[in-house]
Amino acid sequence: xxxxxxxxxxxxxxxxxxxxxxxxxxxxxxxxxxxxxxxxxxxxxxxxxxxxxxxxxxxxxxxxxxxxxxxxxxxxxxxxxxxxxxxxxxxxxxxxxxxxxxxxxxxxxxxxxxxxxxxxxxxxxxxxxxxxxxxxxxxxxxxxxxxxxxxxxxxxxxxxxxxxxxxxxxxxxxxxxxxxxxxxxxxxxxxxxxxxxxxxxxxxxxxxxxxxxxxxxxxxxxxxxxxxxxxxxxxxxxxxxxxxxxxxxxxxxxxxxxxxxxxxxxxxxxxxxxxxxxxxxxxxxxxxxxxxxxxxxxxxxxxxxxxxxxxxxxxxxxxxxxxxxxxxxxxxxxxxxxxxxxxxxxxxxxxxxxxxxxxxxxxxxxxxxxxxxxxxxxxxxxxxxxxxxxxxxxxxxxxxxxxxxxxxxxxxxxxxxxxxxxxxxxxxxxxx
Amino acid sequence: xxxxxxxxxxxxxxxxxxxxxxxxxxxxxxxxxxxxxxxxxxxxxxxxxxxxxxxxxxxxxxxxxxxxxxxxxxxxxxxxxxxxxxxxxxxxxxxxxxxxxxxxxxxxxxxxxxxxxxxxxxxxxxxxxxxxxxxxxxxxxxxxxxxxxxxxxxxxxxxxxxxxxxxxxxxxxxxxxxxxxxxxxxxxxxxxxxxxxxxxxxxxxxxxxxxx
Ligand SMILES: Cc1cc2nc3c(=O)[nH]c(=O)nc-3n(C[C@H](O)[C@H](O)[C@H](O)COP(=O)(O)O)c2cc1C
Ligand code: SF4
Ligand code: FES
Numbered sequence: 001x002x003x004x005x006x007x008x009x010x011x012x013x014x015x016x017x018x019x020x021x022x023x024x025x026x027x028x029x030x031x032x033x034x035x036x037x038x039x040x041x042x043x044x045x046x047x048x049x050x051x052x053x054x055x056x057x058x059x060x061x062x063x064x065x066x067x068x069x070x071x072x073x074x075x076x077x078x079x080x081x082x083x084x085x086x087x088x089x090x091x092x093x094x095x096x097x098x099x100x101x102x103x104x105x106x107x108x109x110x111x112x113x114x115x116x117x118x119x120x121x122x123x124x125x126x127x128x129x130x131x132x133x134x135x136x137x138x139x140x141x142x143x144x145x146x147x148x149x150x151x152x153x154x155x156x157x158x159x160x161x162x163x164x165x166x167x168x169x170x171x172x173x174x175x176x177x178x179x180x181x182x183x184x185x186x187x188x189x190x191x192x193x194x195x196x197x198x199x200x201x202x203x204x205x206x207x208x209x210x211x212x213x214x215x216x217x218x219x220x221x222x223x224x225x226x227x228x229x230x231x232x233x234x235x236x237x238x239x240x241x242x243x244x245x246x247x248x249x250x251x252x253x254x255x256x257x258x259x260x261x262x263x264x265x266x267x268x269x270x271x272x273x274x275x276x277x278x279x280x281x282x283x284x285x286x287x288x289x290x291x292x293x294x295x296x297x298x299x300x301x302x303x304x305x306x307x308x309x310x311x312x313x314x315x316x317x318x319x320x321x322x323x324x325x326x327x328x329x330x331x332x333x334x335x336x337x338x339x340x341x342x343x344x345x346x347x348x349x350x351x352x353x354x355x356x357x358x359x360x361x362x363x364x365x366x367x368x369x370x371x372x373x374x375x376x377x378x379x380x381x382x383x384x385x386x387x388x389x390x391x392x393x394x395x396x397x398x399x400x401x402x403x404x405x406x407x408x409x410x411x412x413x414x415x416x417x418x419x420x421x422x423x424x425x426x427x428x429x430x431x432x
Numbered sequence: 433x434x435x436x437x438x439x440x441x442x443x444x445x446x447x448x449x450x451x452x453x454x455x456x457x458x459x460x461x462x463x464x465x466x467x468x469x470x471x472x473x474x475x476x477x478x479x480x481x482x483x484x485x486x487x488x489x490x491x492x493x494x495x496x497x498x499x500x501x502x503x504x505x506x507x508x509x510x511x512x513x514x515x516x517x518x519x520x521x522x523x524x525x526x527x528x529x530x531x532x533x534x535x536x537x538x539x540x541x542x543x544x545x546x547x548x549x550x551x552x553x554x555x556x557x558x559x560x561x562x563x564x565x566x567x568x569x570x571x572x573x574x575x576x577x578x579x580x581x582x583x584x585x586x587x588x589x590x591x592x593x594x595x596x597x598x599x600x601x602x603x604x605x606x607x608x609x610x611x612x613x614x615x616x617x618x619x620x621x622x623x624x625x626x627x628x629x630x631x632x633x634x635x636x637x638x639x640x641x642x643x644x
Contacts, residue, residue: 040629072619085516085555113625115618116452123463123500124556126569126601133605140609147613155621157612159450162601164459165499167554181458181484183497200452243518243559250560288517318559326521334520338554344497432526 003229005237006213007253010096016131018138021099027144029216033107034152037219042111046215048223050235055079055170055208056287056316058304065112067195069203076114077179077199078105080121080128080209081163081170084287085338087318089239090209092251094121094128097213098135102158104215106145109156112205116157119209120175123164133160167342171398172206174344185344186398210239210317230256234303238317240264244284245323248272257303261285261293264302265321278323282414286315288335289403291390292410311390327430328418332411333361339404350401353384357408364419367427374412374419381405435479440468444483446607452615454484458494460602462501467600471502499553500601507542509587510599511535512553512566519555522562522574528552530577531565534584547588567592568599 009015009024021027033042047062068074078101082090093101101119109117121128136158139145147155161179163169169178173187176199191197198204214236218226227235234256242264243249252270261283265271274280282292291312293300300306307314322331340354360377363369378388385392385402388409392402412419421429436444444464448457461483465476472495474488481488495501513531515524528539531550535543539552556571558564564573565580572583586592597603 038629038632039625072622073615082557083555086518086559087555088557088559091557113622115615115622122557123459123498123601124566124569126597126604129601130604133607137606137608146610147617153621154625155613155618160605160607161456162460162463162605163498164462164495164501166497178459179456180453181455181494183494241559243562244521249518249562284517320518320521320559322521331517331520334515334517338516341554432523 002258003237003255004253005217006093006097006100006210006239007251009100010092015096016098016135018099018135018142021097025220026099026216027103027142029219030103030106030144031150033110033219034150034154039111039113042107042219045218045223046111049214049218049226050223050233051211051214051218051226052233052235052304053208054210054214054238054317056084056289058314061207061211064193064195064207065108065205067193068112068205069196071203073115073200073202074113075199075202075204076105076109076112076117077172077175077194077204077206078117078119078209078212079170079172079175079206080119080125081167081175082125082209083122083167083170084289084316084318085335086243086284086320087241087287087316088243089241089251089317091125091128092239093209093213094125095131098128098132099139100213100216101132101209102135102139102145104212105158106139106149106156107215107219108205108207108212109158110154114156114205115202116159118159118161118179118199120161120163120169120179122169123162129160129162136160166344167338168344168398168400171400174398175206176204183344185346186400188397230258231301231303232257233305238302238314240302241316241318242271242321243318244320245274245278245326246271246321247274254302257301257306260299260301261319262298264319265298271321274321274323275325278325280321281324281326282322282328282410284320284322284407285318286313287318288320288338289313289399289406290315291406292414294414313391325430327365327428327432328411328415329361329365329422330428330430330432332407333358333365335407336361336404339400343400347396347401349384350396350404353380353401354404356380357404361408364422365428367422367425369419369423371420371423373423374416377408378412381409435465435469435473435475437468440464443602443606448483450607450612455486458484458491459498459501462491462495462498463600463602465600466502467598467603470508470599471505505542505546506599507547507549508598509547509567509596510549510551510569512551512556513539514553514556514558514562514564514566516555516559518559519563524563527563527565527575527577527580531580534581548584568596569601570596
């Protein structure tokens with residue numbers, strides 16, 4: 001049987017209520033942490049688990065916590081902005097198991113000594129906001145949050161914050177600005193980490209919803225048990241969000257590295273394969289910021305380093321499949337259009353570059369491109385991320401900018417013929 | 433003060449009290465105002481500014497950054513069709529075109545009867561339901577053209593008023609928690625915890641303890 005951690009209660013009747021949560025072992029981990037463990041012991045378990053952050057960058061959670069500058073005032077902010085296209089895992093967790101998120105957040109607040117904890121959810125998650133606020137209310141009534149929690153002498157308050165529609169607010173420093181009631185402009189680095197200067201200028205830990213949702217399990221079962229799952233740096237399970245041209249799109253929690261891309265796409269209890277007679281043309285792993293991989297890489301295990309070695313990233317754990325009836329030019333154009341819309345506009349290469357690339361890609365897709373457009377596009381990409389390396393060189397305040405070229409460069413590298421057909425035949429050869 | 437209803441004003445004050453800095457309540461208050469009026473009117477912006485003790489221009493300047501905050505009137509239902517890549521592969525662009533035909537407005541436009549505002553939206557994290565649409569941030573998908581027509585018909589005839597609330601996303605979010613622990617108390621506790629930790633370390637390692 002495969003181990004389920006964060007989705008263990010998904011599908012349980014009324015899984016969002018505190019009654020169901022407690023019936024299934026909920027809030028025991030918080031009691032254990034507060035009453036039997038010191039904050040350092042909780043941190044040590046999380047460090048031992050080796051858990052990498054689930055938000056996209058894949059930074060070790062224990063290490064991040066240990067980097068928190070020791071000050072009297074410190075904050076914890078949970079990142080539930082979930083706006084990376086094709087990522088839809090966190091919404092499952094906030095809607096179906098909000099108490100797990102609340103419990104993980106409270107344990108973390110204790111471990112790092114946070115003065116106050118905030119859960120930031122993207123504004124579009126109206127239903128998730130209802131569920132999480134209801135869970136917070138229940139947790140207060142139960143005594144799991146507020147003053148002197150479970151008689152431990154530890155107090156902390158938990159506040160839910162809605163976003164208002166801006167992808168960039170997922171970037172942790174933009175998220176902090178947004179939480180301060182400002183425009184979501186990423187902050188200039190250094191300091192590289194909010195762990196030094198974060199919310200209201202105080203040291204702040206920012207962690208993803210899925211990262212937080214793993215914490216109760218780690219406290220209950222121990223960091224070692226978590227580290228025993230997966231391989232190498234890829235410990236525990238991950239929630240893979242599979243979408244695009246597959247028969248059974250959805251969220252699948254899998255032990256890391258236990259399955260390959262091929263298995264995730266084709267296994268009958270997972271992706272269920274493609275439409276009759278079609279084959280995989282490309283896969284976009286890790287969200288649209290990631291370079292694409294081809295059919296030759298389908299046997300890669302779903303692990304952090306395995307995907308990185310193939311020149312891409314596992315990122316947010318979302319996986320989009322393009323089959324041979326889908327147009328690579330159109331997909332790459334649409335992704336660029338997204339970046340153009342969502343660029344916050346602070347940096348010239350990102351703001352202007354995304355617009356130029358989007359325009360050129362659009363004209364190629366619509367049939368009025370020329371052969372020299374390909375070089376022009378690549379040149380514009382090179383201006384945003386010099387050398388077009390992976391990971392990219394950064395010329396901008398945040399990594400949204402350098403992520404723009406990923407799709408376009410991948411599409412040109414892998415499907416130059418297809419671009420040429422668009423140009424020669426003055427239009428898109430695919431039916432849509 | 434005149435914009436917020438007494439009930440919403442109460443809610444607004446609770447929200448302002450949740451943060452070390454009142455300005456943090458800016459986005460929540462904007463959602464609250466939209467739940468009441470649909471968009472951010474001048475009166476709403478002025479009252480929010482007053483509650484946050486900042487200038488109306490600061491509220492406006494912040495609100496204008498966010499796609500969900502509207503400074504012009506919108507329809508009763510915000511219909512957002514996603515055309516981002518997973519939805520695109522499932523026919524999202526075609527669905528948007530169809531929606532535009534059916535409602536008789538281009539993306540960004542509001543129908544004459546004030547019922548619908550159509551928007552082309554970026555990924556709304558329901559890609560397994562591609563192509564999908566949101567109505568006041570409730571999700572529907574996968575949607576064929578026929579499904580979309582049924583949806584519009586249901587909305588017009590008020591058959592979904594239970595599952596689709598007004599578009600201010602806080603209209604059904606209530607914080608009923610008891611008063612918060614003042615930060616001063618928390619900081620006192622943290623100081624005690626730090627001292628306990630130091631004492632523990634000193635006990636474990638008497639040599640190092642003396643140097644700290
Ligand atoms: C443009 C951009 C968007 C991001 N969006 C998200 C997001 O929606 N959710 C998230 O958890 N992290 C997002 N991140 C990553 C965060 O900056 C941060 O690394 C993460 O929240 C840390 O949590 P973790 O260590 O638990 O992964 C984004 C980063 C960038 C540059
Ligand atoms: S790279 Fe783009 S999104 Fe990031 S700060 Fe610069 S302009 Fe804004
Ligand atoms: S791409 Fe449409 S919801 Fe994600």
